Amino acid sequence: MSDKTIYAIYDDDYVLLESAKHLVSKGIHIRDVFSPFPIHGIDPVIGLERTRIAITAFIYGMIGLSLALSGMYFFMIYDWPLNIGGKPNFSLLTNIPSFVPVTFEFGVLCAAHGMAITFMLRNWTLPGFKGRNPYPRTTDDRFVMEIHASDSELSADEIKAFIDETCVLEIDEK
Amino acid sequence: MHKEAAIREPLILGSPTYSDISDQVLHSIEHEPTKLWKVLMTIATIAALWGVGCILYLLGVGVGTWGLNNTVGWAWDITNFVWWVGIGHAGTLISAVLLLFRQKWRMAINRPAEAMTIFAVFMAGMFPMIHMGRIWMAYWVLPIPNQFGSLWVNFNSPLLWDVFAISTYLSVSLVFWYIGLIPDFGTIRDRATRPVQKLMYSLLSFGWTGNAKAWQRFEEVSLVLAGLCTPLVFSVHSIVSMDFATSVIPGWHTTIFPPYFVAGAVFSGFAMVQTLMLIVRKAMRLEHLVTIKHIEYMNLVIIVTGSIVGVAYLTELFISAYSGVEYESYAFLNRLSGPYWWSYAIMMTCNVISPHLFWSKKLRTNLAFTFVMSIVVNIGMWFERFVIIVTSVHRDYLPSSWSMFYPTWVDIGVFIGTLGIFSVFYLLFLKYFPVLAFNEVKSILKSSGEQYKNMTDEEFKKLHPVFKKDIK
Numbered sequence: 133m134s135d136k137t138i139y140a141i142y143d144d145d146y147v148l149l150e151s152a153k154h155l156v157s158k159g160i161h162i163r164d165v166f167s168p169f170p171i172h173g174i175d176p177v178i179g180l181e182r183t184r185i186a187i188t189a190f191i192y193g194m195i196g197l198s199l200a201l202s203g204m205y206f207f208m209i210y211d212w213p214l215n216i217g218g219k220p221n222f223s224l225l226t227n228i229p230s231f232v233p234v235t236f237e238f239g240v241l242c243a244a245h246g247m248a249i250t251f252m253l254r255n256w257t258l259p260g261f262k263g264r265n266p267y268p269r270t271t272d273d274r275f276v277m278e279i280h281a282s283d284s285e286l287s288a289d290e291i292k293a294f295i296d297e298t299c300v301l302e303i304d305e306k
Numbered sequence: 307m308h309k310e311a312a313i314r315e316p317l318i319l320g321s322p323t324y325s326d327i328s329d330q331v332l333h334s335i336e337h338e339p340t341k342l343w344k345v346l347m348t349i350a351t352i353a354a355l356w357g358v359g360c361i362l363y364l365l366g367v368g369v370g371t372w373g374l375n376n377t378v379g380w381a382w383d384i385t386n387f388v389w390w391v392g393i394g395h396a397g398t399l400i401s402a403v404l405l406l407f408r409q410k411w412r413m414a415i416n417r418p419a420e421a422m423t424i425f426a427v428f429m430a431g432m433f434p435m436i437h438m439g440r441i442w443m444a445y446w447v448l449p450i451p452n453q454f455g456s457l458w459v460n461f462n463s464p465l466l467w468d469v470f471a472i473s474t475y476l477s478v479s480l481v482f483w484y485i486g487l488i489p490d491f492g493t494i495r496d497r498a499t500r501p502v503q504k505l506m507y508s509l510l511s512f513g514w515t516g517n518a519k520a521w522q523r524f525e526e527v528s529l530v531l532a533g534l535c536t537p538l539v540f541s542v543h544s545i546v547s548m549d550f551a552t553s554v555i556p557g558w559h560t561t562i563f564p565p566y567f568v569a570g571a572v573f574s575g576f577a578m579v580q581t582l583m584l585i586v587r588k589a590m591r592l593e594h595l596v597t598i599k600h601i602e603y604m605n606l607v608i609i610v611t612g613s614i615v616g617v618a619y620l621t622e623l624f625i626s627a628y629s630g631v632e633y634e635s636y637a638f639l640n641r642l643s644g645p646y647w648w649s650y651a652i653m654m655t656c657n658v659i660s661p662h663l664f665w666s667k668k669l670r671t672n673l674a675f676t677f678v679m680s681i682v683v684n685i686g687m688w689f690e691r692f693v694i695i696v697t698s699v700h701r702d703y704l705p706s707s708w709s710m711f712y713p714t715w716v717d718i719g720v721f722i723g724t725l726g727i728f729s730v731f732y733l734l735f736l737k738y739f740p741v742l743a744f745n746e747v748k749s750i751l752k753s754s755g756e757q758y759k760n761m762t763d764e765e766f767k768k769l770h771p772v773f774k775k776d777i778k
Contacts, residue, residue, distance in 0.1 A: 241478065257513050
């Protein structure tokens with residue numbers, strides 16, 4: 133059976149990181165890592181690319197900015213221009229200084245909420261979902277690597293032998 | 307391993323393991339509430355109910371039950387509003403600005419400070435709403451199509467900017483806070499043994515998995531949110547200050563207001579964080595995670611912002627005399643020596659003189675003194691808003707309409723009520739939410755923990771061997 137899932141359970145982030153480097157150098161592909169807190173430096177080791185979520189925030193922010201500006205243009209300049217204190221609203225250009233605060237706030241509002249929603253959807257974490265971490269203790273003090281035997285040329289037993297060279301707490305197979 | 311300079315003091319005392327940190331922080335969630343918590347909750351609930359009663363009475367009878375009069379049309383309501391918004395500034399400052407500056411000490415205090423921010427902004431937001439008198443028409447502040455021939459709200463008005471600023475600030479802070487909470491709720495979910503608790507935290511944790519990609523996104527989202535929140539923090543209180551600064555009332559019409567209000571807000575916010583954290587760290591036995599060094603760092607922020615506030619007061623005073631505008635000069639002379647001289651004196655003592663006691667290292671690392679000072683600063687900052695608002699208007703251009711402001715029992719009741727409601731929220735937070743961002747704290751254990759901090763690489767490798775062949 134080639135599609136075996138091997139879980140290597142560690143009790144320290146540093147040991148996991150160094151072990152991951154060792155395993156990757158032996159040609160083993162690490163599918164995923166579960167940890168209670170971010171392990172800095174693990175992303176390049178297991179081949180994760182940088183997330184593009186910040187770019188989405190910029191796009192949402194720009195949408196918010198343009199919505200706010202066009203909204204205020206419509207309300208204040210086009211639909212019902214008000215003459216306040218002898219300072220009438222003639223054009224967007226002359227009025228833009230007093231529109232800056234709301235434009236900024238609305239841009240931030242859209243960027244923050246848009247990014248948060250994207251974050252939830254991409255992680256597939258939404259209200260009512262069940263946690264998909266393999267062991268409950270990975271959110272407390274256990275650090276787990278998930279390795280699929282089918283991802284590399286090596287057999288499951290060879291992979292386990294390599295893992296066993298490191299100070300692993302437990303090797304589990306599902 | 308990431309190393310820190312040896313002279314930096316450790317941020318985690320003792321030698322806790324990762325699960326020890328979870329145990330200590332989650333103790334209150336996983337156990338029955340203590341007697342102290344119950345007593346405080348009872349007091350807070352009584353104050354909150356009294357406040358709700360006063361607000362309902364106010365809504366029924368009208369704003370006339372406040373001590374306002376023709377001359378003093380804004381008093382305690384707006385004072386309390388600005389005071390609460392100001393308090394609400396420390397949380398996001400700690401979590402956003404200090405994150406951008408990579409200050410590791412923020413990790414132990416950002417969660418309780420953000421909770422304080424959110425609850426304080428709730429309290430603040432209530433005041434403009436009840437000040438409208440007819441609260442059921444509060445939706446008029448929103449630009450929605452209406453029955454008056456599409457009469458829109460005025461986007462040139464700072465009061466409307468405030469609506470957008472405060473609501474953006476509240477909702478973005480809430481999102482920032484909640485995203486940080488999700489992984490911690492995941493831990494509670496996985497540790498929970500009682501079914502109801504498991505279900506509740508399972509719902510709250512949104513099915514957090516904690517895999518590498520999720521953590522990568524989590525860190526990126528936190529960083530970008532911090533970047534967005536930083537200008538937001540500064541904009542919100544600047545806009546609050548423009549409620550005053552763009553009017554033509556002597557004493558309000560000053561260009562110094564935006565930076566001065568922001569500094570004052572951070573000043574009072576940090577003082578409130580001190581008040582709360584000094585109680586929390588003691589009552590929940592978190593002294594080794596929120597150390598004296600954390601308290602000292604916050605006191606240093608108080609010195610800096612207190613000095614900015616002091617400079618602003620003196621500048622304002624000087625400019626009023628230097629301007630040559632007699633109304634302006636009179637407004638400040640009246641603050642200093644008029645019937646409200648005592649409130650000006652309280653403000654000056656509490657905000658300008660007292661923070662400088664913190665230059666002494668002995669005093670700023672003394673917990674009892676810090677606690678007293680945090681209360682003093684908050685009283686001072688309340689009086690600052692009172693001085694700005696009431697003393698600027700109580701003697702207007704016509705001496706025949708000069709008057710004084712006397713708060714009624716409703717004024718006082720609403721204020722005490724907001725303190726009560728705030729405390730109820732905060733106590734619920736302390737009991738049911740992870741009070742510190744303990745998973746983030748775990749990530750600095752190896753760089754800032756007392757046990758690891760000044761370990762050599764050999765000692766570290768001996769403690770955490772990577773290969774079995776290395777163990778002898």
